[in-house]
Amino acid sequence: MSKQLGEPLLFELSRPGRKAVELPVSDVPDAPLADLLAAADFRDDLPLPELAEPDVIRHYTHLSQRNYSIDSGFYPLGSCTMKYNPKINEEAARLPGFARLHPATPPRLAQGAMRVLYDMQHILAEIGGMDACSLQPAAGAHGELLGLMLIKAYHEDHGNGAIKDTILTPDAAHGTNPASAARCGYRTAAVKSHSRGRVDIDHLRSLLNERVAGIMLTNPNTLGLFEDNIDQIAELVHGVGGLLYCDGANMNALVGRARPGDMGFDVMHFNLHKTFSTPHGGGGPGSGPVAVKKALIPYLPSGLVAKTADGAYTFEKPGPLSIGSVAAGFGSFMVILRAYVYILTYGREKISRIAENAVLNANYLRMRLGKDLDVAYNELCMHECIFTAKRQQKAYGVKAYDIAKRLMDYGYHPPTIYFPLIVHEALMIEPTETESRETLDAFVEAMQAILTEARETPELLSAAPVTTPVRRLDEATAARHPCLRWSCDVSDGANDA
């Protein structure tokens, strides 16, 4: 990564009169704009930067050189499933037949795209052990919101809408779970984890009553452990008329090896940008399809694709009980397309190799790294493993944060840190199946070297990183005096004292 002086901002590179595009001159009869747009108020100035094409390309090339990525190295971010993004997926998405297809194109003129949607509805439902799937949600949290709306619609339809006002989430859950529940109008209650890192059944029992609309579980959970009491949990929650929601963020551990639908879940979302290899894009776009059991099908949103008797694909008209729609379109098509290409590469014969090698790699790291760094719950893990730097923090004053920052100097992206919240000094490592044994070994050696430094020269860790484009940032000032755009004269005045 480039450690030269910072790259100027677009606006600082701008020079009056430059342009980076050659557009056609008008080939229709001339008329004054003021006549064509009779009722318009025109703006005086359009304060956009002015650059030539080489300026634009060099600027963004320089920026790209100040950024870590999967294609440049190991990215063991727990819970994020940073696996390799196959290039054939990108080629597919560049085809004009998809990229330049308007969503309102009559279905008869978009049968290729319709088939992708139709097949993916079926494939995802099958992988999840579910009966139907909506591709509409744009991301995981969006899928959660839709899933909860379906749960709510189900209860309302069964006359329990007013009573069932509570969603349970484990204390180790992703923050999106309680946030989505709140956005859906539910109150939330947290279920404790027991000493083995799973849902505490006794605590769950104490929370269960007729007000419980459902429970949101990630399985395997955010500690990388399978909720091995899932059958009992399902029985208990179903026993009070609640439904089970599966946060599919960790599906990479299960693909082809276990299905949420088979363990009692009623509704789940997938993160295509995790499990099915579509690029994270620096924070999106994603895609969060929601798959459901039969009982929830009537409430699914618009945009479902059906196949007619003569083999044509059409959009189904949503039924009277449909929740409506959670997005303007029928899903993140270009993301769904990439995931489709990925799934077809593996096919039914090989798809379970994803989970098999993901779990193998995680356990290999657990064993090798576990010799030097404590494992929070030391037993067989699924696709990720949670370590804790509690011992190092106590002995040398070195925090998980410092270890993470030092890893950058060794050329790695750090793991997720301080999550799940219930593990002190957590380092959450998810290697994914696409990393080789040599990569994992080299990472372990880097971690060993850092842990030696922690003991002998801890100041190296607290000063880290030193080789990166910038060093540790003043994040507190950034939040106290927010400067969110270039002009910098913006402030809410709240903290100027």
Next chain:
Amino acid sequence: MAYIANTDADQKAMLAEIGLASIDDLFSQIPEQDRFSGQLDIPASLDQIALQKYIARLAGLNADSEKFPTFLGAGVYDHYVPPTVGAVLGRSEFYTSYTPYQPEISQGVLQSIYEFQTLIGELFAMDVANASMYDGATGLAEAAIMAADLTGRKRVLVFETVSPAYQAVLRTYLRHSAIEIVVVPNRDGAGDLGALEELLGDGDAAVLVQHPNFFGNLEAVRDIVRLAHAAGALVIESPDPISLALLDPPGAYGVDIVAAEGQSLGCPMGFGGPLLGLFACKSEFMRRLPGRVVGETKDIEGKRAFVMTLRTREQDIRREKATSNICTNVALYALASAVYLATMGKTGLREVAELSTRKAHYAADRISKIPGFSLTYPNATFFKEFAIETPALVDEINKALWSEGIVGGYALGEKRMLVAVTEQRTSEEIDRFVDVMRRTDW
């Protein structure tokens, strides 16, 4: 496997290190009855050559705008995407990176988002913009919820002239936030201001307006802001970002929150997804913004640097008390729009807007002169899209257009069509479109 490096020998050695005998043993923590041991009912594996051919064949079944001129719009537009966008988005340093939670090695994405926020702020003339939302529709719903929180009021007014797809999302979202929606009727192709004035009361959190609206027409936005503010309601506007190369920006006349669809700014139509939600507001509301925001700061050596900030609004920290549940956004499309705006610049974006305006008005002028056809809203001012009354079923006209290799307009009703014209349509294509309509045997 192409994407899995582990060989049989690797697996064996790794299993030995773990102390297990087989791959199956790795899954022993899953209760027997919860394991899946059969074969999934999904398609068989394809080799890369067969896969490429299959996908190309599917792509070939679609009437895309590279092969066929299209007059579809209704929220997603066939604007020109300059080659710089593909060149930058194709850099895997951008597209294979995660959310920039580790700023020291994510300055590329962070600076690009900061620049994006600035560009959107400038385009809208708004104080602050966030790092993006899923799309314009969900952004509008989030804005309505934000306005309800800010004002403590539980009702919003939305113009009937707002995209029906956006209204549908709004209804779905707001039902769960116990916010009431009242629709202000369409009058001659724009919002009925008399009705708005009558409806507005001290229980209204916001007025939602699309400008240009779903029918392509301009709204009397200054009057709307005046009326809404007089009643203590906020104004949420969904503008077409391309139109803002010409039109007065929302910040210039007091709009409080802007929630727009940004697909037109260099993003592929992609059969409608992903899209790009643009979201901006006045600075006094910044701590109630949904989603991610990037701010400027310094590192310990005093170098300028960028970081995600105001994080205590977000779900991973605030959980059920977060301002929104959004996590993943559409950072890569935000980058596309920033590259687009940097490429178009001050003059290019204006040219795009002017060309679209001129060509749309040329098309409308020609169509309105065909016997049997007329403009639905002859007294409205439209930008690049307009509604027409047709003598035959829209479906029938579109089939006739398709037989000439043209993808027709969007059906607003059986005999009403919405026609969008961008800078990509040539006068020759528009003339062909008009010539099909001029057939006398409808």
